[in-house]
Amino acid sequence: MVALLAIAVHGPLLLMQLPAFAAGSQTQMFLAKHYASDWFGLWNPHWFGGFSQTTSAPLTQQVVALLSHLFGITAAYMVTQLAVVVLLSLAVYRFARVWTGARTAPIAAIGSIFLGSLALLVYREGALPATAGTALAICGASFLYGFARGNEVLSLIKAVLLLIAAACCDSMTAVYGILLFALPTLWLASADADNEEFGERRSPAATFIRGVIVLAACAVVSGFILAPFWSSVFHSSHRLLSPDETASNFLLQGSNAVRYWIVPFGFMILALPYLFLSGFAARRTRALFLAFFVALVVGLGTTTPVAKYLLGGFDNALSVELFTFWATLLALPLVAVLVLELVTRYQQRAVILVWVAAVLTFAAPLAWMTYHPSTENRFRTDYIANFLNRDNHAQFRYLTLGFGSQFSEVASRTNASTVDGIGDGPMLPEAREFGVSHLDNAKSYGSAGMEALRAVLKHANQYGLKFIFVRDRYYEPLIAFAGWRQVEAYENGNVTLWSKEDVPPARDLNTHTTLPGIERVLWGVVPLLCLILALLLMIATPERDEEVEIMALPTTGTEPIRTQEAI
Amino acid sequence: MTKLFDTLFIILTLACAAAAQVTVPQQATAGEAATLQVSGGGTLYLVGPGTAIKRDVKSGEVTLSADDLAYAGRYTAIVNGRAQSFYVSPAKPQKLSFMARPSRVPVAQPNVISGAVFVLDHNDNLVTAPGAVKFELGVNGQAPVSQSVPTKDGIAYIRAASGKREGPAQFTASVGDIVVRRIVQQVASDPCNLRMKAQRSGNDIAVETDPVRDCSGNPVPDGTIVTFIETTNEHGKSTVDARVKHGVAKAMLPALPGATLSVASGVVLGNEIRWGGQ
Amino acid sequence: MKTSAAIIFTIVLIGLIALGTAPHAESHTKSDTPEAAVHIFFDHVRAHDWNDAFAMVNPGDGVTKESFVRDIAGTDGSLKTISSIQKVDTKTLNNSGSEANVRANLQWSTAVGAVHETRDFKLTNSGGDWKLDWSAPQQVQQAADAKPVQTNYLRWDVVSSGSNSNEWGVANAEPPRTRIISMNAVDYNGSVVIMGEVVNEDTVPGFVTINADLIGQDGNSLAQESSFDKISHTLLPKEVSPFRIDFPGRKLAEVKSVKISPTNLLVPASADPTVGVFDQHIEKDATGKAILRGQLTNQSGLVVNIPHVLATFYDKSGKVIWVSDGYLDQALKPNQQVPFAVDVRDDIANQVQNYRVTVNYYNSSRS
Known part of the structure; x- marks a missing residue:
């Protein structure tokens, strides 16, 4: 049902190809076009006088390239983005179920569909890799919990495949996103380890270490697959950021505060006092709140000094926007608890108000985009x-x-x-x-x-x-x-x-580098293989709801608890 | 055994070759039909410039069409291994390929116009037979200058002086009644006798040239730069790069006592005026 | 526990925000020193905050807010209208407590690249805050009695060919004949500099670009550069333009020969505008540097949005010894004079016997 709602909300907008002209989506389609024509030939002569496609993590471009043979490049991008939005809602469902229980999971999943930060990333920035990486990372983190706490081999395989696929989508997700979602989940697994409510009693330390080892293994494997990418990152020279790319101080520049903070959070801002009050207070959600707090602070850009120290060379506006996106996602399980309490207490009035808030939170970025388009006066090329x-x-x-x-x-x-x-x-x-x-x-x-x-x-x-x-x-x-x-x-x-009349025809700039065959094969095959295997495993082995225990968060509701499968 | 077959094959081939005879025409002209005499019949191969033909022929007269012999040069006819060569001459001149350089030239300059003519027949074969090309160069309203130049290996070449009048010059080359025309634009040469006059205009000096012409009296084109220079010890130098408009160049210069006014265009200097009055 | 944790995290958040914001908020908020006042003034200029910028000046006679904004933001599509202040370095020349002089080295980001400017500001202390004395811009003089004329009539005959056919030997009009009439190569500031003059000897306008190839002692090409913007590309008949080609990081000793390849193209060109260059003279500026100064006068009916001055310096034998250039940040309106100044290399200032100034231009109006 959540998946259907995601399709109902985002499907028409993507069908209208709303993000087709965002800078990010255009870049993705450009890179995907090259994969579509030459999958393993990673030298693209069209930019920089010739450059290697390995300067960008490949997975989403490869998926778009693959689908472009069926739909054409733009429609393939839209289909991929829609799939990512659906996957994100399902991932949030799983994630919230781990943190705050099965009752809150559908609420959190529905909330993820209406996130203002998601709308901005999808429709304004065209940030397919970041949204895809995040969805896969969240999914992977929830499976990592299953492995670390329950010692489930299938969860281990799914977690590994999903986390590698997430890393192959987006470099920011690979470096920060996976840690932001996985580490609190591991902390939770170790916190739950000595609690029999969540299964067989285990050693908290061993639970945590087991999860960290898996994370480290994923990092090594994805690092190996993306070796050419990391090589280009480490060898790239210093780049200036244009004012549009700079993460500015929101207090000094009010317009940026609206653009990068108020619009992405939307009505979730009203839930911040609740998050601060109850997030750290409850033992089980303590790590989740800490991760949220870190993402919140980094998402403030240069309003605080944290982003500069934490992000280093990555401290651009899009990175900051991504942290705000992660903050809203990390807050969702807690917000879902709040919504559940409100609904329990105020019944229908609360339901209406929450729905209105969700819809307005989603509509605000779209309205904002209309009044502040990224490209004014589009023209035919x-x-x-x-x-x-x-x-x-x-x-x-x-x-x-x-x-x-x-x-x-x-x-x-x-x-x-x-x-x-x-x-x-x-x-x-x-x-x-x-x-x-x-x-x-x-x-x-x-x-x-x-x-x-x-x-x-x-x-x-x-x-x-x-x-x-x-x-x-x-x-x-x-x-x-x-x-x-x-x-x-x-x-x-x-x-x-x-x-200019006297210019001779262009000649090769002799910057062409050819990767060894093994690296090209790894780059071209493994990311997509991980994604396909992970999705197949998830579809083939759906988890039963009763396997996941309801979290011990106090709710005041008296309604019977109803769990449901998201798909 | 193999050697025996080889020997037999060679003997048979030679016998056939001895049987076939081909007689080529003594004179052939490009673009005109010609006949070959073949005795014995067989396969005719005709190889020439841009031509390779294979045809089964019977004993007797074989007609080669005008298209078969379109190009002048040496042809070889082969019938059953017997080869005979013959020469196909170019036909009469039908076309002139005329290159005239440059497209634009200053007047009254010696040997600045060059023309090269290639005399061709109707199949674009270079007509190498000696002939003469008549070149004519003339500007409208003036009698053209003409000169006849003999061709050598089908090419005639001339270098000519430009006329004294500017304008589009008709440069023609003709052979018989074949005439090809090119236009060479004769343009004014460097300004000559550049002169200016100066008069007070309020606090300034209005300087104006006489109509700017070259030494042949042709007005220089509009837009030609004429530089007015005013030099004083106190105020340094003032310059105006004025454009010739309607044949004259004008400018305003500050009226400074004791100033020396001069005028130049390109590398040509004009007169000088000493501005002494208040 | 619930409340205290929330309070702690809130305090941490507020503290981090304070840490991140304080350095920005503190910088240049008070004009309590002359240099700070100049910095704040240019901060306002950078932000196009003309009200606050004007509030920081003591307007001289005839200075209104509108004239002040025109002066600092430019008009008529001039270079100033497409410039923004990038960097300000200040140095106090003297400070008596009530009055001060501050020298500001300004770096502007303009549409033609970075432009550096040195300006001396006089400041007056009024009630603890320093204000810049702002006098009316140097009066743009009217060139008396000059009659601007815009030319619509031009007589350029370009004959393309004598035949409409496609036959061999028929060629289009040739590019105009241009000739390099002087050339010189020098070592300067770690670069090899090739300079000279090119003339359009033809009767039609031409578009000229000059490329140069330094050939090393081994016969191989060392470097290739072009005249770029140090030439007047469009040359009318008999027009002479200087050119300069810089080869950074090269030495003349490495060079065996120079291959110059001019490219000419027949183009349509306007005979307007005509710009007079008056009162040209070399003098020393406040820092003792030799400067060629003068006045530009637009004697045509067209506004010249961005004038570009090219100065050629000759020694006593008439050889070109240097070419320098500069963009003017003011537009040239018809009949108006605007001052200009271009650098003269100090080491050759004594050798300069003669000089010639030509004016290249960009007009934003499209035909």
Whole structure:
């Protein structure tokens, strides 16, 4: 039923392809397109003058690539995202059942569908990898409890497969998310170890250590599979963050407080006093509250010094947003208890109010997105793609300036290569000197960005950079003084094409690296294999509700406890 | 045993070859039909420039069509291993391929226009037989200058001086009644006798050139840069890169006593004016 | 237990927020020193908070808030309108307690790259807070009696070919003839610098780019660079432009030869605007550095949004010994004069016998 509700709520929005133009989803589709055409050939020539796909964790892109053969790339993305939302609700159901009992689990699962933070990540950021990684990590953490506390081999296998798959979705989830969900769960398993209510009495320390060993083993295996990714992370040079990517102080910038904190939490903010009061007080939920507290604090960005120390090089706005998402997910079991108490006490009035709050919490981010779209005045990119794909224009490289989230859209449609890119690809030496990774948005980096752009344009001939598509007229003076001439205009002159005559065709930049065959096979096969096996096992061996004991949280309700399977 | 068969095969082939005879035409022209005399019949192979034909022929006269002999050059006819070569000459001139350089040239310059003509027949074979190409160069309203140049190996080449009048010059090459025309734009040369006059205009000096012309009297094109320079000891230097508009260039310079005004365009210097009045 | 835990966590949260916010909140909130006042002033400018910025100045005669905003934020699509202050370094030159002079090294992020500016501010102490004395911008002079004329009439005849057919030998119009009329190569500041002048000898406008390839002693290419923005790309007939190509991290001793390859293209071009460069003279600035100063006067009917000054310096033999350039942050309106200044290399200032200033430009209006 929860799954059906998730489909009913998110299905139409994804069917409308609401996140299709988010920067993250465009990037995912661009990367997925490469897997769809060449699964094991990890060298993608279209960005950065050529880069390795191993600069980004592969699993969600591979799933989209696989499904794209059935639905086309955009629909495949939407189908994958919908599956992730459904999986997330089921994962939260399992997670909440472990923490606060079977009565609260459906409430928490329903709550996860209406999370404002989820809506923002899915529809505005296009953060498929993060949401998928989180769903798998939560699921894995709940199975880890089953293994650590109950010594169930099947749970062990499921936990291992799910946690590896989670790590293969998203680097932030791999580093922080899994720990944030798994460690409190292990703590709970060890707390429950000497309680016969939860099964055979065991040693708390051994329970905890057993779980930690599994976690460590998962880390080693996923580290091995993602070795090329971690290698590129550790060898990547310093990158500046544009103001849009910077996790700002919410007290000093009220608009960011709304965007990154109030909208994601929604009406859950009203539950914060309850979480603080009862979260740490109850022995069983103490670790859950601590994890929530950590996520809450890191999710405040530079409002506190914690995010900077904890995240290091990852302290960008999306990371902070992800921690807020995790905070809301970690709070759900406790919020579900509160909802249950309210419903028990106030009956129908509470039900109505809670539903209204949930719907408004979900609607607020969608409304906010309408009034603060990530890309204003969207434009058609097919003219640009057509130009690049005809008359051998693709033998030259191109650059876009001011395209925003539609940067990836152009890259997806054309055969030509750009010197720019998104993510952790290899920056050109000229841009690396200034730490500017995304030239399309050069002006937002201030003088460093414009100097990086100047430096790259100075060596346009060496890179075969002949064509520049300009959507922000801010850049026109520089390229005009630098020797480009406007040759075409699109979209009533809002997008212009500039060309430089003396640029020779692009040549290979000799940055091509070929991974050993074994690494390519591991990269191409194991993540997907783990995911498929885990899902098959979960479907083939559904757990019976009575196997999980009802948690010893006091509720004042008198209604009979009704448990149900989520699927 | 194998050796015996090989010997027999060679003997039979030679016997057949001896039986077949091919006689080629003494004179053939590209794009015109010709006949071969074949005795004995068999398979005819005709190999020539851009041509390779295989055909079964009977003993007697074999007609090669105009298309078979479209290209001039040496052909070889082979019938049953007997080969004969013959030469196909280009036909009469039908086309001229005319390259004229440059497309734009200053007036009154010696040997700046070059023209090269390739004389071709209707199948684009280079007509190597000696002939003459008549070149003519003239601007509208003036009698053209003409010169006849003999071809060598089908090519005629000329270098010519540009005329004294600007305008699109008709550069034609002709052989008989075949005429090909190219346009060479004759443009004004560097300005000549660049002169300016100056007069007070409020607190400034209005400087204006006489109509800017080259040494042949052609007006320089609009947009040509004329630089006015004013130099004083006290106020340093002032310059205006003015554009020629309607044949003259104008600018305003500060009226400074004792200033020296000069004018230049490109590498050509004009007159100088000493501005002494208040 | 319930309440105390909640209180502890709340206190921890508030403490962390205080720790994270205090450093930002404390910085530059009080203009109790001249340098702090300049920093706060530019913080307001950065945030486009014109009310607070204007509140920090002592307006001089004729300075209104509107004129102040025009002065600092720019008008008419000038470079200033697409600039933002990036970095401010200050140094107090003198401070008498009631008056102070502060030198500010400003780094602007502009549409053409980083632009550095040094400005001296005079500040007055009023009731413990320092305020910047803000005088009216240097009066933009009207060039008297100049008659702006916009040209619609141009006579450029470009003949493409004499035949409409596709036959061999028929070619389109050739690119304009350009010629490099002088060239020089020097070592400067750890770079090899190639400079010179290029002239359009043709009768039609051309679009010129110059690329240079340094050839090493072993005959292999050492580095390739282009004139980039240190040239006026569009050259009208008989127009001369300086060019400069920098090769950072190279030494002239490594170089066997230089391969220069100009690229010309026939382009349409406007004969406007005409910009006069008046009162050109070299002088020393406050720091003792040689500067070429002058006034630009727009003698046409078009606004020039972003003027770019290119200065060529010659020695007594007429050889080009340096080329420097600078962007003006003010627009050139018709008939108005705007001052400019470009650097002169101190080590060659004594050798400079002559100089020539040309003005390149960008106009935001599209045809």
